[in-house]
Amino acid sequence: MTESVKYLLDESRMPKAWxxxxxxxxxxxxxxxxxxxxxxIGPDDLAPLFPLSLIMQEVTxxxxxxxxxxxxxxxxQWRPSPLYRARRLEQALDTPxxxxxxxxxxxxxxxxxxxxxxxxxxxxxxAGIKRISTETGAGQWGSSLAFAGALFGIDVQVFMxxxxxxxxxxxxxxxxxxxxxxxxxxxxETASGRAILAKRADHPGSLGIAISEAVEIAAQRDDxxxxxxxxxxxxxxxxxxxxxxxxxxxxLANDYPDVVIGxxxxxxxxxxxxxxxxxxxxxxxxxxxxxAIEPAACPTLTRGQYAYDFGDTAHLTPLTKMHTLGSTFTPxxxxxxxxxxxxxxxxxxxxxxxxxxxxxxxxQIGCFEAGVQFAxxxxxxxxPESNHAVKAAIDEARRCxxxxxxxxxxxxxxxxxxxxxxxxxxxxxxxxTDQDYDEAELATALSxxxxxxx
Ligand SMILES: *Cc1c(COP(=O)(O)O)cnc(C)c1O
Numbered sequence: 001m002t003e004s005v006k007y008l009l010d011e012s013r014m015p016k017a018w019x020x021x022x023x024x025x026x027x028x029x030x031x032x033x034x035x036x037x038x039x040x041i042g043p044d045d046l047a048p049l050f051p052l053s054l055i056m057q058e059v060t061x062x063x064x065x066x067x068x069x070x071x072x073x074x075x076x077q078w079r080p081s082p083l084y085r086a087r088r089l090e091q092a093l094d095t096p097x098x099x100x101x102x103x104x105x106x107x108x109x110x111x112x113x114x115x116x117x118x119x120x121x122x123x124x125x126x127a128g129i130k131r132i133s134t135e136t137g138a139g140q141w142g143s144s145l146a147f148a149g150a151l152f153g154i155d156v157q158v159f160m161x162x163x164x165x166x167x168x169x170x171x172x173x174x175x176x177x178x179x180x181x182x183x184x185x186x187x188x189e190t191a192s193g194r195a196i197l198a199k200r201a202d203h204p205g206s207l208g209i210a211i212s213e214a215v216e217i218a219a220q221r222d223d224x225x226x227x228x229x230x231x232x233x234x235x236x237x238x239x240x241x242x243x244x245x246x247x248x249x250x251x252l253a254n255d256y257p258d259v260v261i262g263x264x265x266x267x268x269x270x271x272x273x274x275x276x277x278x279x280x281x282x283x284x285x286x287x288x289x290x291x292a293i294e295p296a297a298c299p300t301l302t303r304g305q306y307a308y309d310f311g312d313t314a315h316l317t318p319l320t321k322m323h324t325l326g327s328t329f330t331p332x333x334x335x336x337x338x339x340x341x342x343x344x345x346x347x348x349x350x351x352x353x354x355x356x357x358x359x360x361x362x363x364q365i366g367c368f369e370a371g372v373q374f375a376x377x378x379x380x381x382x383x384p385e386s387n388h389a390v391k392a393a394i395d396e397a398r399r400c401x402x403x404x405x406x407x408x409x410x411x412x413x414x415x416x417x418x419x420x421x422x423x424x425x426x427x428x429x430x431x432x433t434d435q436d437y438d439e440a441e442l443a444t445a446l447s448x449x450x451x452x453x454x
Pocket of ligand 1: 265268339385
């Protein structure tokens with residue numbers, strides 16, 4: 001049998017609660033610090049930016065958080081998402097490995113990001129918020145929040161990293177179709193944006209800068225909150241719906257993964273697929289290897305320092321302990337825009353330090369090669385970000401062949417690449433180059449890490 005097999009859950013088995021890995025960790029994660037006092041922050045410090053419900057999710061140690069019914073009603077449009085056994089890819093690779101992928105490209109915005117966008121819009125609506133400001137890199141997060149804002153009647157203002165704003169007009173058009181307002185960042189609409197433009201008028205932008213702009217807007221007005229598409233604990237929590245479904249689906253397939261793989265930008269889709277399996281392992285279940293895959297041009301987990309740092313460039317955010325390249329680091333403009341963040345989710349960083357996950361960095365050309373091979377076998381065209389996970393799955397399957405053993409490999413296909421065809425065209429035209437980050441710039445950015453005695 002060579003056709004790819006789809007494992008579907010019926011709606012009644014869609015998870016009723018998200019899973020919180022913190023409840024099962026042997027060591028609690030380090031506290032978040034106030035940027036001024038360097039003391040652990042309390043809920044009041046975050047209240048100008050987030051509704052209390054999300055702040056409580058940020059710090060909860062409960063094992064489960066119930067998914068509100070209105071959120072479940074929206075999830076139902078595309079969830080449970082399918083899990084496939086990639087039989088044709090296995091055959092193309094002539095591998096004894098059993099390759100499975102969870103496909104998040106079936107959401108309206110085409111990626112895993114609506115899983116948290118819908119939840120965040122719901123809690124903000126419940127708190128009486130009229131407007132949400134946010135940043136976006138490649139545009140997936142902006143379009144996901146724009147979609148969620150449209151459903152809940154919330155205005156969405158998106159600061160889009162300038163290089164992506166120029167390279168990806170269709171993502172911008174999608175945000176505008178959903179009714180959001182999208183401006184190129186750095187912009188002249190905020191003090192942080194103007195300060196950057198004064199130094200360099202053609203600055204390509206970065207997620208760190210766009211976050212500063214969005215936070216600044218939200219802090220100024222009571223009816224406006226801020227939303228982040230990755231990194232924070234509550235975002236990772238919402239994404240665990242992916243892994244929880246995958247566990248049920250692997251059971252339908254009568255299998256269990258030896259390896260679980262996700263690409264990692266801020267860490268949310270990786271955490272989404274991997275944390276439920278890591279939690280099961282911590283509670284005495286089977287051991288899994290969890291692999292977080294990042295771009296070699298922005299190698300946060302593999303080359304960054306584990307230190308307290310700011311989440312943004314203008315230093316408006318609290319300090320979190322995470323793997324970081326320094327908040328002023330501007331990664332080169334490679335094609336997986338969704339992976340161009342200087343930091344990593346503090347919770348993913350923490351489990352890396354605890355030795356519960358592994359990290360690997362790949363160059364972009366090899367990732368596109370893997371994505372094209374995947375598309376030719378399975379038909380689905382992955383997002384450039386997702387190609388990092390595809391390549392890792394293929395590499396693991398090749399290792400199975402070398403070792404002569406059959407292992408089950410599960411990866412998260414975080415989104416489709418239909419808005420990223422220019423990147424594929426550049427790949428086919430031989431225009432892509434494999435960039436490493438600039439050593440000197442990295443050293444400068446790291447030398448400016450805030451001094452924290454913890
Ligand atoms: C945003 C994005 C990512 C990276 O974000 P994480 O928080 O690391 O998951 C990966 N894949 C796709 C398709 C994305 O849109």
